[in-house]
Amino acid sequence: MPDHSTPLIATIVVGLGLAFAFGLVAQRLRVSPLVGYLLAGVAVGPFTPGFVADAALAGELAEIGIILLMFAVGLHFSWRDLMSVGAIAVPGAIVQIGVATMLGLGLALLLGWGVVAGLVFGLALSVASTVVLVRALQERRLMDTERGRIAVGWLVVEDLAMVLALVLLPALAGATMAGSVAPGNLLVTLAITFGKVALFGAAMLVVGRRAIPWLLHYVAHTGSRELFRLAVYVIALGVAFGAAKLFGVSFALGAFFAGMVLSESKLSQRAAEEALPLRDAFAVLFFVSVGMLFDPGVLLRDPLGVVAAVLIIVVGKSVAAYGIVRAFGHGHATALTISASLAQIGEFSFILAGLGVALGMLPAEGRDLVLAGAILSILVNPVLFFAVDKRLPAAVRSPVPPPAAPAPAESGHEVLVGYGRVGALVGKRLSAAGRKLVVIEAGEDAAEAARRDGARVIIGNAADPEVLAEAELGKARRIFVAIPEAFEAGQVVQQARAISPDLEILARAESEEAVEHLTRLGATLTVMGEREIAHRMLERALARGAHRPAAAH
Incomplete structure (x- = not known):
């Protein structure tokens, strides 16, 4: 009581x-x-x-x-x-x-x-x-x-x-x-x-x-x-x-x-x-x-x-x-x-x-x-x-988005889950590179932004198997999981790996625990922001240090 x-x-x-x-x-x-x-x-x-x-x-x-x-x-x-x-x-x-x-x-x-x-x-x-x-x-x-x-x-x-x-x-x-x-x-x-x-x-x-x-x-x-x-x-x-x-x-x-x-x-x-x-x-x-x-x-x-x-x-x-x-x-x-x-x-x-x-x-x-x-x-x-x-x-009762244009045989389309701050950066670069892009996004504003950037958009939660199925992962080249929520991202990674065992899965993580969680569920590469920032800073510092003579005392 x-x-x-x-x-x-x-x-x-x-x-x-x-x-x-x-x-x-x-x-x-x-x-x-x-x-x-x-x-x-x-x-x-x-x-x-x-x-x-x-x-x-x-x-x-x-x-x-x-x-x-x-x-x-x-x-x-x-x-x-x-x-x-x-x-x-x-x-x-x-x-x-x-x-x-x-x-x-x-x-x-x-x-x-x-x-x-x-x-x-x-x-x-x-x-x-x-x-x-x-x-x-x-x-x-x-x-x-x-x-x-x-x-x-x-x-x-x-x-x-x-x-x-x-x-x-x-x-x-x-x-x-x-x-x-x-x-x-x-x-x-x-x-x-x-x-x-x-x-x-x-x-x-x-x-x-x-x-x-x-x-x-x-x-x-x-x-x-x-x-x-x-x-x-x-x-x-x-x-x-x-x-x-x-x-x-x-x-x-x-x-x-x-x-x-x-x-x-x-x-x-x-x-x-x-x-x-x-x-x-x-x-x-x-x-x-x-x-x-x-x-x-x-x-x-x-x-x-x-x-x-x-x-x-x-x-x-x-x-x-x-x-x-x-x-x-x-x-x-x-x-x-x-x-x-x-x-x-x-x-x-x-x-x-x-x-x-x-x-x-x-x-x-x-x-x-x-x-x-x-x-x-x-x-x-x-x-x-x-x-x-x-x-x-x-x-009529549940219109399905028009199918994506056929992808070349040597490379499939790219699937991007989430079009927020990280997803939008990824999506714009992929579109600029001429890649065929399919975005899964539940938010109306973000979905509209993805359309403006030239992506085919699937409205819905990617953790829903029916929504994920619309992205045709079996034909995809890779999937980017750019949503920050580790639990929902884990569901997407796990389902994507089950659909296509050879698919390249690139996931975003917010903590070391999330990196381990997503890797365990099948992510090919899991990127944590803080770790990548540290790597880039050290790369530049060590590269410059190797070519600069020591200061005189």
């Missing part, structure tokens, strides 16, 4: 431990680990027997998770990508949010909650989970297709709408008196709120737009990875905290603006990579804390309400999205894919429902229905995609 005299440690250890166990089970069942994290929260919540985590501490940990999640949303936000599909994504998302909100309002009125609670409830049911949607598209190699770009653009518009809702809800709550809204108070409160947001936005554009990228570039030139990573966290958390204390806006909005400003920097990709470990850890704690708030008894007390909420998410949103996409002249396959992508809810739904309850705008039962709807819709989502896949021809 955990030591209750250390509630913070107990909450973190038990929360992460159960999240890992439940998430692993969810992964094995081929559903989103997010479901496992939520169920872990239910297990340590006050509505189930056994250990009960400290709700106040869990709430503060969740706030850090929200800040880092919103920072990541801002960091990956791209006006260019949004504008490329804006003609359908902007009106489509707005209309779909409106339909879902009205359906949620209707259910709330039937349950006797009132209009304000109904609007908050409906908004929470209207926005899809970024984690679930992106994973579903990546699994089907759809991120780089028109359908994938529309779905992601649609999601970006939903996220922006929810950011606006997070700004407006406290203002609406402040102007609401005795169940009714006084128009004069509402206008004044909204004016003050938008004024504070405008001041904060101006400060970020005038000061933050210069100071934040400058700070990151300065730290990057120190050469310290630890300081760079710390700088990223300080920017995300510091701007969010400052926004709340100085301008009265939410942590979430402050973190979103910090990420959006930083996204214009050339170091944004590296910042995203460095923020990932801590962001993932606190995001897990966020989902655990949300699960703690869920009362499973609602499934027995109000089964019809749960079913109605799930139908709004899975059927109501899907039908609306399908009709909107078709109305804009897109095909059946595109409409079905986007409908299935949006038929679930997640992170923003939890944030909105939690804020609504905290402000007294939504009853706790409403939050329970949102959480039940999220868990069940995420469980159902793979089934919907399976049904969509069955209705579409194989070439």
Whole structure:
């Protein structure tokens, strides 16, 4: 039994431990680990027997998770990508949010909650989970297709709408008196709120737009990875905290603006990579804390309400999205894919429902229905995609990149795993030398950079056997494993050696232990940065020393 005299440690250890166990089970069942994290929260919540985590501490940990999640949303936000599909994504998302909100309002009125609670409830049911949607598209190699770009653009518009809702809800709550809204108070409160947001936005554009990228570039030139990573966290958390204390806006909005400003920097990709470990850890704690708030008894007390909420998410949103996409002249396959992508809810739904309850705008039962709807819709989502896949021809449901040009008999193509800082240097030199290059990359920005450099790109995780198979290693001359994560790189090396025993495998390592690990799994040559730097420096020093006469004493 955990030591209750250390509630913070107990909450973190038990929360992460159960999240890992439940998430692993969810992964094995081929559903989103997010479901496992939520169920872990239910297990340590006050509505189930056994250990009960400290709700106040869990709430503060969740706030850090929200800040880092919103920072990541801002960091990956791209006006260019949004504008490329804006003609359908902007009106489509707005209309779909409106339909879902009205359906949620209707259910709330039937349950006797009132209009304000109904609007908050409906908004929470209207926005899809970024984690679930992106994973579903990546699994089907759809991120780089028109359908994938529309779905992601649609999601970006939903996220922006929810950011606006997070700004407006406290203002609406402040102007609401005795169940009714006084128009004069509402206008004044909204004016003050938008004024504070405008001041904060101006400060970020005038000061933050210069100071934040400058700070990151300065730290990057120190050469310290630890300081760079710390700088990223300080920017995300510091701007969010400052926004709340100085301008009265939410942590979430402050973190979103910090990420959006930083996204214009050339170091944004590296910042995203460095923020990932801590962001993932606190995001897990966020989902655990949300699960703690869920009362499973609602499934027995109000089964019809749960079913109605799930139908709004899975059927109501899907039908609306399908009709909107078709109305804009897109095909059946595109409409079905986007409908299935949006038929679930997640992170923003939890944030909105939690804020609504905290402000007294939504009853706790409403939050329970949102959480039940999220868990069940995420469980159902793979089934919907399976049904969509069955209705579409194989070439349509999962487009495969065009095959590479035939390689000369005397030499095969080069395969490069990862197109980050190291991979991009390798790829550019290979392309300049006229080599036929196939790049395996999961990140959209890096994949686009590889395409610009003339490579054929396979979107996905190279540790996935199906993704690696697309690179045709049996015909390849060699493979470069340029990703820094030793565990994932080891999986790639091991599979590549099994596919082609004679293949030359060149791998990157970050430590002596990683060198041994990758060599043991079959790498032909494993290169560690620090060791190679030392060799080059000694080569030059010793070569010069051999030809220079000794100094006179």
